[in-house]
Amino acid sequence: MRREVKKLIQGTTALAAPLLLRSRSTSLLVLMYHRVLPDGHPDREHEQAGMYVTPGTLQMHIDVLRRHFSLIHLDDWIQRRSTGVEVPRLACALTFDDGWLDNYQHAFPVLRQAAAPATIYLVSDLVGTGYAFWPNQLAQLLASPVAAGTPHGLPEKLTAILAGAGGSPGACGPMLPAQIDAVIGRCKQVFTDAEMQSMLADAVSRVAPAGGARRNLMNWDEIREMQATGLVRFGSHSRRHTRLLESLSREATRDEVIDSAEVIERETGIRPTTFCFPNGDHSAAAIAFARQGYSAATTTLRGWNSPDCDFHLLKRLGVHEDVSSTPAAFLSRIVGVG
Numbered sequence: 001m002r003r004e005v006k007k008l009i010q011g012t013t014a015l016a017a018p019l020l021l022r023s024r025s026t027s028l029l030v031l032m033y034h035r036v037l038p039d040g041h042p043d044r045e046h047e048q049a050g051m052y053v054t055p056g057t058l059q060m061h062i063d064v065l066r067r068h069f070s071l072i073h074l075d076d077w078i079q080r081r082s083t084g085v086e087v088p089r090l091a092c093a094l095t096f097d098d099g100w101l102d103n104y105q106h107a108f109p110v111l112r113q114a115a116a117p118a119t120i121y122l123v124s125d126l127v128g129t130g131y132a133f134w135p136n137q138l139a140q141l142l143a144s145p146v147a148a149g150t151p152h153g154l155p156e157k158l159t160a161i162l163a164g165a166g167g168s169p170g171a172c173g174p175m176l177p178a179q180i181d182a183v184i185g186r187c188k189q190v191f192t193d194a195e196m197q198s199m200l201a202d203a204v205s206r207v208a209p210a211g212g213a214r215r216n217l218m219n220w221d222e223i224r225e226m227q228a229t230g231l232v233r234f235g236s237h238s239r240r241h242t243r244l245l246e247s248l249s250r251e252a253t254r255d256e257v258i259d260s261a262e263v264i265e266r267e268t269g270i271r272p273t274t275f276c277f278p279n280g281d282h283s284a285a286a287i288a289f290a291r292q293g294y295s296a297a298t299t300t301l302r303g304w305n306s307p308d309c310d311f312h313l314l315k316r317l318g319v320h321e322d323v324s325s326t327p328a329a330f331l332s333r334i335v336g337v338g
Contacts (some may be wrong), residue, residue, distance in 0.1 A: 007328075013335060014328035020050055020335045021068050021090060028305040029069065029092045029334065030076055030298060032316040033058070035100050036107040043102075046143040048135065048184065049177055049322035055106045057100070057325050062114045065092050073117045073233055075273045078296045087307065093249050094118040095298060095316065097237060097276060100217055104222040111231055120218075120226075121276035121298075123235035124263035128219030133241060134196040135184045142175040142183060147325060155199045161186050190278065193243055220267045227268055235274040236260040236294070243279045244286035257289040274298065287312055 013020075035052035037044050044052065053061070065071060070088035074095065080087050094111075096103050099122040111118050116131040123131075132140075142162075161183055162175075175183070187196060226232040238256040242248065248256075257275060265271040273295045277286060280300025296311040303315035317333065324330040 010326075010328045010332040014331040017331040017335050018068065018199075024090065024304075026087065026089045026307050027091070028087075028309075028314075029090070030074060030305065030314055030316040031061070031094050032094065032298075032300065032318045033094065033096045033107075033320070034098060034108070036102050036105075038106060041102075046136075046242070048142040048181055050140055050181070050318060050320045053319070053321045053324070055110050057171075057321055058107060058110050059114065060327060061319065061324065061330055062094075062116045064248075064330055068103070071116055074119050074235075074298075075233065075295060076117075078274070081307055082295065082298065082311075095235075095276070096120045098241070099123060099218050099223075099237070101218050102209075103220075104218045104226065108226055109230065112229060115231065117231055117233075118234050119233050120223075121235045121274075122223070122260075122264060122272075123217070123237050123239065123241045123278075124260040126217055126241065128215065129217055130215050132216060134200055135188075137200050138184055138187065138196070139180050142180045144174060158183075158187070160179070161190070172296065188243075192245070192247070194243070206288060224268060227270070234264060234268060234270075235272045235276055236264055237276045238278050239263065241278045244280040244283050245281055246283040246285075248283065248285075250285050253283065253285045254289050257286055258293045261293055282313070284291055299329045 021135075031055060035043070035047065036055055036058055037052045038055055062071070069090045072088065072091045073092055074093035077087055077091055077093060079085075094116060096107065096118060099120055103120055107118075110116075191199070223234060227234065236257070237260075238244070239260040240256065242252070242256050244253055244256060250295065255320035256278075261272050261275075275290045275294040275297040277297060277299055282290075282297075282299060287297070290312050294312070296314060298314045298316055300318070301313070301315045302317055304317075305314055309315075319330060319333055324333050
């Protein structure tokens with residue numbers, strides 16, 4: 001019943017979307033994507049639902065957007081606003097976080113076919129590696145039937161978090177996607193990145209990656225190929241995807257924010273003009289360095305952006321498979337419902 005009611009609301013909102021969008025004043029909508037995984041891709045077995053779309057869904061999004069928005073490079077919109085040049089009344093910028101290999105394999109062909117501009121945010125020191133972000137490591141672990149001592153082979157300090165998400169401390173079976181999302185969300189609140197990496201190191205070694213060791217992130221040759229089309233531009237997503245919390249030292253924060261741009265410029269010949277805060281976390285120092293080194297920075301704060309918004313705290317809207325797999329769901333999401 002709940003699902004049917006949600007579909008009814010989405011359908012009604014989608015029908016009203018053209019009118020609702022026409023009533024908006026000048027605005028910028030920044031969409032946030034991560035991965036693009038086709039049906040049957042092995043990573044979908046342990047990836048969070050809110051982390052991917054299929055190539056078909058991405059194509060559908062672009063088709064729907066073109067009926068209501070002017071698609072634009074994010075840095076072009078920023079430059080035009082900064083110099084007093086008129087911007088489209090309704091503009092939309094596509095952004096992808098992390099620089100996943102599947103962005104090159106599955107998103108790039110869609111973007112190229114549709115001639116759709118986009119920005120991909122790179123973790124400069126991890127480009128071309130098999131690095132697995134700790135939420136992915138944890139999701140893969142919790143989706144596997146492995147146990148050794150503590151549940152799933154995890155350290156005891158995570159046991160309470162598993163139980164709080166609906167996992168049984170004595171169970172060793174795989175957890176459900178909603179439970180995994182809850183565990184990851186709680187871990188982000190309780191532990192630092194370094195603490196999570198340390199706690200997971202031994203447990204993850206017990207679970208062989210699907211298909212063996214492989215590369216997870218795009219390499220510089222693939223990045224330069226995409227850049228050469230003019231459709232895809234690249235921003236910085238820090239050097240090591242370190243969350244820029246208030247507890248991080250000023251020196252380390254500067255290294256993640258400013259020095260990452262130097263690495264990208266050295267490899268691509270173009271200095272990035274926009275920054276993306278990892279996990280959306282932004283300390284006062286991180287914001288200050290972003291203002292120093294970039295014309296704009298994006299967050300995970302949800303919403304639209306007005307022409308007089310703070311360019312270094314841009315809001316975005318996540319539109320992944322679990323909330324936007326149909327035109328009605330996508331339009332509903334865009335206008336603020338669902």
